[in-house]
Amino acid sequence: MFGQRAAELIRELERASDDALPPYKAESVRGICEEMQGIFEANCRDRVNLDADGIEQATAVKIQHAMHFRDTAMSRNKRCLIAYHYNRMERLRNLRWSLGGIIPTAIRQTLSEKETEWFSNYSKALTNYMMDVAELPDQDPADPQDPVVLDLTVHQRPPKEYFIDVKVLVDYGNYETQDGETIFLKKHMRLCMARTECEHLIRQGILQHVQ
Amino acid sequence: MDLPEMDVSGVALDDSSTVYTTAQLLTDLKDIWRSERLAPELLPHKQETVEMLLEQIGTVESNLEKAKHVKDPFFLHCHKMEANRVRYMLSNYLRCRLEKLENYALHYLQLSAAERDFVMTTAEYKFLQRYQADTEELIEGSVRTFLPANLAILDKWKEAPLKPRLESFVFVKPREQINGLILGASDAPVSLEQHSQYLLRYSAVRKPVMENKVILISPISSASLQEIFLSSLF
Numbered sequence: 001m002f003g004q005r006a007a008e009l010i011r012e013l014e015r016a017s018d019d020a021l022p023p024y025k026a027e028s029v030r031g032i033c034e035e036m037q038g039i040f041e042a043n044c045r046d047r048v049n050l051d052a053d054g055i056e057q058a059t060a061v062k063i064q065h066a067m068h069f070r071d072t073a074m075s076r077n078k079r080c081l082i083a084y085h086y087n088r089m090e091r092l093r094n095l096r097w098s099l100g101g102i103i104p105t106a107i108r109q110t111l112s113e114k115e116t117e118w119f120s121n122y123s124k125a126l127t128n129y130m131m132d133v134a135e136l137p138d139q140d141p142a143d144p145q146d147p148v149v150l151d152l153t154v155h156q157r158p159p160k161e162y163f164i165d166v167k168v169l170v171d172y173g174n175y176e177t178q179d180g181e182t183i184f185l186k187k188h189m190r191l192c193m194a195r196t197e198c199e200h201l202i203r204q205g206i207l208q209h210v211q
Numbered sequence: 212m213d214l215p216e217m218d219v220s221g222v223a224l225d226d227s228s229t230v231y232t233t234a235q236l237l238t239d240l241k242d243i244w245r246s247e248r249l250a251p252e253l254l255p256h257k258q259e260t261v262e263m264l265l266e267q268i269g270t271v272e273s274n275l276e277k278a279k280h281v282k283d284p285f286f287l288h289c290h291k292m293e294a295n296r297v298r299y300m301l302s303n304y305l306r307c308r309l310e311k312l313e314n315y316a317l318h319y320l321q322l323s324a325a326e327r328d329f330v331m332t333t334a335e336y337k338f339l340q341r342y343q344a345d346t347e348e349l350i351e352g353s354v355r356t357f358l359p360a361n362l363a364i365l366d367k368w369k370e371a372p373l374k375p376r377l378e379s380f381v382f383v384k385p386r387e388q389i390n391g392l393i394l395g396a397s398d399a400p401v402s403l404e405q406h407s408q409y410l411l412r413y414s415a416v417r418k419p420v421m422e423n424k425v426i427l428i429s430p431i432s433s434a435s436l437q438e439i440f441l442s443s444l445f
Contacts, residue, residue, distance in 0.1 A: 093313070125345065128338070147269075148272070152302045159292065
């Protein structure tokens, strides 16, 4: 039946929880495309039949109805394919904001080639945007200053306190802070760190915020 | 305790006719941030305010950097915290705008040049164009190889772009008295009083919101509503 696989594809994505990214169904996508190819070819054939000379009125009507039906199936398949890819893209976008520019290997395996490409393009677009927004201070040759960059991904929670207590969840090793100091992060350590320093480490699951 | 070499408050930015103080800039930021977060569509950009604030943050942070070794750390942290709060508000404001652009990308790409310059900055437009091109490439590229070459894939999607819901309801608070507001085709014009609050369709107050004559306020959150409901039960 037309459109069945497409509906199944959407349903599967819908069943996964909101921010989870289930493995890319390359097989199903190809299957749907084959179905669409079949429809396209059948319609092309019928188009020729319809234009043929001496065709009976009754047959022509039948052919037109069949074509219309196939066309509807085609639109539906297209719509499902777009919805599938678009929704996955939205989830991927959320990942960019929560995990940063590097995709963990576990998630990378669930992505298609095109999606990986999209992810790096999106990261680039975002970096370019942040650089465009960055403010260049009046340059004093004697005392060159760095531009004021607003990293949109760092400040995602309202800062209520400057320092927070964190617990180290994994053996991370040396971590360099913004002041240039190095801290050795070892599992089970308890630290009091500046919030801006550790916000992205918390999101990566290296640190845990303890109240 | 005084902070002699740290000039962090009330800095006048330039000598031109309009002089903004930090406090004023921050109040402006709070207003535009709140309205942006609550409005269903993208509001006119405030590039100057954003740029001036970034400059201020830069000044404050470089001052803090210089004062690093001499100052009482407590005061340093207070100022750093304050700078971080401004950074948060700015980031959240810009992020919120990007989110709207992403969600209604096709719609915002169809605006005329004049409208575009009014609502978004060049940087935002550049981002939007790139984002949409990449997204189309993702969707089309994923299926293109399996389909006949002359079959259009994105045609229907592009024909009906997702648009911001201008008919949604918002809580508003006028900053000044507003007369002759037309709410519906058959209704008489109404006036909005200063210092009062209204629940209206966004489309009715769209113009005054864009002119910043009306600010949007957040409704009571569903969590606190639930609290009220529960406390009335027990």
